[in-house]
Amino acid sequence: MHSNVRETLKATIIHIIVALFITGIVIWAIHLIAGKQIDGTISLISKVSIDTPYKEHEQEINLIPEKKRLDSYPEYGTQYATIQIPKIDADLPVYFGDTLEILKKGVGHSSGSYFPGEGGSIIYMGHNSAKVFRRFSELELGDEITVKTSYGEYTYKIYDMQLIQETQTDMLPIQDEKEILMVYTCYPFKNIGYTTQRYVVYAELEQ
Amino acid sequence: MKVLGTIIRYVLVMILTVALISIAFINIITSTILNKEYVLSKLDETDYYKGIYQEIQSNFENYVGQSGLDEDIMNDILTEEKVKTDVDLIISNIYDGTNKTIDTTEIRTNLNRKIENSIDNPRLLVIQRDAIDTFIDTICNEYTKTIIHTKYEQNINNIYVKVVKYIKIAKQALLITIIIVAILICLICYKNIFKGIASLGVGATSTGVFYIITNIFINTQIKINTITILNSTISNSLRNIIDDFMGKVEKCGFVLLAVGIVLIILGNLFNNRKREAKGN
Structure with a gap:
């Protein structure tokens, strides 16, 4: 029984590692195919992600x-x-x-x-x-x-x-x-x- | 032969992962930004109509300031309900592919009446009548412009219809791919179906991990809460929709990860039991 659990655990870990590996390959492939477009989109969105507090009150100057x-x-x-x-x-x-x-x-x-x-x-x-x-x-x-x-x-x-x-x-x-x-x-x-x-x-x- | 079978199985798992990622993404966008009811509910939730109504009133004030007319001339010439009807009409144009135009007759009549009432001498000169008509035209154009917010409305309408058409085809193709790949995996593992279940679990886990990583990546790269486009009303609604979209991506990731891990555990557990039973 113990050996079955151990074997299951071992196989599960291997499968999860394989899953992570596949995820890595998919991400790498996406980066290879559309990396520039993704970077461009992020840069564009970042430009409109601005935090500009609006100053309504009188500003102090000397x-x-x-x-x-x-x-x-x-x-x-x-x-x-x-x-x-x-x-x-x-x-x-x-x-x-x-x-x-x-x-x-x-x-x-x-x-x-x-x-x-x-x-x-x-x-x-x-x-x-x-x-x-x-x-x-x-x-x-x-x-x-x-x-x-x-x-x-x-x-x-x-x-x-x-x-x-x-x-x-x-x-x-x-x-x-x-x-x-x-x-x-x-x-x-x-x-x-x-x-x-x-x-x-x-x-x-x-x- | 066994090694070749394993390689083919994992190649199929990779195809399954890509197909699952794509179909999950399609499902998320068709249930959010490509869903008219969803967009309308989000606009309602974020007080979009009220915001646009206030923006229109504020824009009108710019013209009143220059026109020399009294500030209260714009009071009660349009209602929030009218703004809601016209915004919904534009949304319908986009999502239903219709081409209805905004009716400004009510605004025109109300404004004309208020201007005429505000003028002491009811006998207007031609030049005054022309000035009033130009002013009313400007106000009505400003209203329509603020409701539509883009001069590319026609193009957007066409894009949406095309996108929906292609998405439907893509969804069907992906669904068929997933079914075929799943059957192929099961066929390769026909001697031990539990191996096939674990392999399907690997595909689901990969997809789940992909979505979780994507969500983390986007949230670290983009400050969604400070996205500012056109004005605070549109920005607020857009931020709310993006936030909700990312929430769905994250949820989808965790659900697929959980399903994948359960399938892997169950597949391996029964596979080992079967092997143990065989050994005995």
Whole structure:
């Protein structure tokens, strides 16, 4: 009886080893035939297996005063400031970037322009919807716009307002001699469909 | 002669393993991703319809922001039920080979009514009417685009029909192969059928081990839980389906491994008993 069990055990182990050997041969054959395709597929899937935590909160950045430069720039799409225009009761988040997704959340900062405190042109934009800049027409010369960031608060005074075509980029000049905030929205303020005109408010740094 | 018989037996076991691997794989995919009811149940389970509904609303907001219309203009122009009906229609197009199109009349009518109600002056200029029509067309196109999510819908529909056709043929061919191989193994071992049973066990064990290794390999190579395609709704449903698929692969592996080992043990046990009885 014992010898039968021993023999069975021995034969079973041999058969399992044979089974593992066959598995190995099959895997080797698959690798030989479709190895490149498998590697390509894994690489492709790995590219879409990304873990990107979405940053919704305001990012902390600092200004180096002597250089008039930020120590680090906010990540694209993150909020780094808030804009307040008391005259039209606007208190909106400012995001770095100007995609549709960003503009849906608040005010966008054109990525080619300067940041508040850097001493150059700052370009902000927002929709002409009721939640954002629908009441832009109520703004007058001398009204204040305040931008609050983690590294300071900047107040600008409106000195000009212009109605431009969307293609007139020269009306939004980038320069580093004077800190100017340019905020624009679509015009007419209450329209239907896409508009080609932009209403721009120009404000200079007060303090 | 005995050695030749053993070699032939193991060659047949190898063919049996490949056939078992293939047929098990076909069974898993036909019961999961190629099964319309399964996909629909997974979409329901992962709140796909709700997610797509929210995505559509969110996309609409992009257009409202630019249009200058009030934000609430998009409220109540479509329901989650309508989204579910249209998603199911697209799934049916893929799985049943139909070619039905999404009906946007309801959205069109609702949106038009809401825009007209929001305008103070009911006498619209031609230019305003055109702007409204363009806006409604854009919204309806955006809706259809978000529901379909691919411009290759037609191609996918054709692919599915072809794949199912070939899979049916392949499944039948594999089934016949398995039966023939099993009969051949039994014929080679006609003097001692228990040897044949153990050999079939080897085939099942190999297949089981293959699936377990495949599952481990895929799970170590690919971070399934972070796969991101198009948006969170689609990614979530896709991850859930892949997870379930891999779970089935693992389960299949362990079942075949268990069946294989039982067959090997039983085959060897009775084979030894027979040999012992012969010796006595």
